[in-house]
Amino acid sequence: MGVENKQRTERGQESADGIPESLSLDEAAKIIGNETRIRILLEIGKAWDDEQMVKEHLPYSELKQRVDVQNSGRFNYHLEKLVGPFVDQSEEGYHLNVPGRKLYRTIVSGTLTDRAGIEAIEVGRCRCDGELVMERHSGHFCLIVCRQCEQKFFAIAFSPRGFEERTSAEAIEAFRLKFHHYVSMFRESLCPNCDGRVNAELTDSLDEFWEGDYWEEGYESEVRAVFWCSTCNTFCPCDVPTVALTTPPVRRFFRDNDRDPRLCHDWDDVFIDAEQSVTVLDVDPIEVGLSFELGDERLDVHLDNDFRVISSRRHRS
Numbered sequence: 001m002g003v004e005n006k007q008r009t010e011r012g013q014e015s016a017d018g019i020p021e022s023l024s025l026d027e028a029a030k031i032i033g034n035e036t037r038i039r040i041l042l043e044i045g046k047a048w049d050d051e052q053m054v055k056e057h058l059p060y061s062e063l064k065q066r067v068d069v070q071n072s073g074r075f076n077y078h079l080e081k082l083v084g085p086f087v088d089q090s091e092e093g094y095h096l097n098v099p100g101r102k103l104y105r106t107i108v109s110g111t112l113t114d115r116a117g118i119e120a121i122e123v124g125r126c127r128c129d130g131e132l133v134m135e136r137h138s139g140h141f142c143l144i145v146c147r148q149c150e151q152k153f154f155a156i157a158f159s160p161r162g163f164e165e166r167t168s169a170e171a172i173e174a175f176r177l178k179f180h181h182y183v184s185m186f187r188e189s190l191c192p193n194c195d196g197r198v199n200a201e202l203t204d205s206l207d208e209f210w211e212g213d214y215w216e217e218g219y220e221s222e223v224r225a226v227f228w229c230s231t232c233n234t235f236c237p238c239d240v241p242t243v244a245l246t247t248p249p250v251r252r253f254f255r256d257n258d259r260d261p262r263l264c265h266d267w268d269d270v271f272i273d274a275e276q277s278v279t280v281l282d283v284d285p286i287e288v289g290l291s292f293e294l295g296d297e298r299l300d301v302h303l304d305n306d307f308r309v310i311s312s313r314r315h316r317s
């Protein structure tokens with residue numbers, strides 16, 4: 001499972017042609033493809049950041065001084081390119097508008113600037129008893145993989161900033177939490193990347209959605225959840241227990257048994273058992289049942305194709 005935005009098959013692309021920005025990609029690339037403009041954007045962003053949203057506006061003279069461009073004509077030329085699409089101008093000075101802040105955060109989080117790898121971090125033992133490690137791929141994309149059986153577990157965008165000021169254990173926890181919240185938002189039809197509406201369904205033929213075999217390895221169940229956003233092309237295939245962990249009855253069941261459902265890993269016994277318990281209860285559309293066991297209790301959950309809980313029952317075992 002993982003959040004990606006490439007390699008989609010026809011089905012996903014049919015409705016994937018909408019670009020939400022009023023600015024064309026070509027125009028946006030031209031505007032930000034210049035170092036001086038990036039520096040201007042960073043300085044305006046920092047002024048807002050440093051003062052914790054108190055001093056949002058940076059006066060012209062201060063901005064020019066901070067960016068350190070001597071030639072006023074050149075400085076003005078670049079600044080004007082940013083005003084409108086990424087920067088707003090008022091009597092008090094310059095500040096970032098919403099797209100400008102998004103771009104600023106993207107740059108600051110290291111997504112665009114830091115391509116250096118972080119060493120693989122050991123996260124636990126796989127179900128094959130091999131060593132599980134968290135690895136960084138293509139700069140900002142992290143996944144958890146088994147060094148022995150090579151099974152890949154959840155993968156999402158996680159920026160280099162996520163590893164700073166955190167121990168390895170804390171970084172893994174943050175990574176897991178982020179994934180849980182992503183899936184939670186997907187289940188509520190809300191795209192965490194663009195705020196658009198997310199399409200969701202249970203499927204037993206992932207090929208319809210996904211060309212690669214990347215996510216096919218090592219799954220116990222035939223049935224998987226898929227989420228996709230037609231606006232920003234986010235695509236996330238995901239196993240059923242991970243989705244179920246975001247539903248109210250499962251969360252309550254975990255809390256009652258002193259476990260944090262957000263930090264239940266794919267390689268934990270309760271997760272493996274839940275994955276093996278996934279049963280198809282209806283086929284068109286697909287509905288599934290699965291069980292979680294903690295302590296001396298078992299929770300049976302029935303989910304429909306929109307990931308609504310149709311029923312849940314707790315038993316003493």
Ligand SMILES: [Zn+2]
Binds near residue numbers: 130149150
């Ligand atoms: Zn393994």
Ligand SMILES: [Zn+2]
Binds near residue numbers: 191193194229230234
């Ligand atoms: Zn989206």
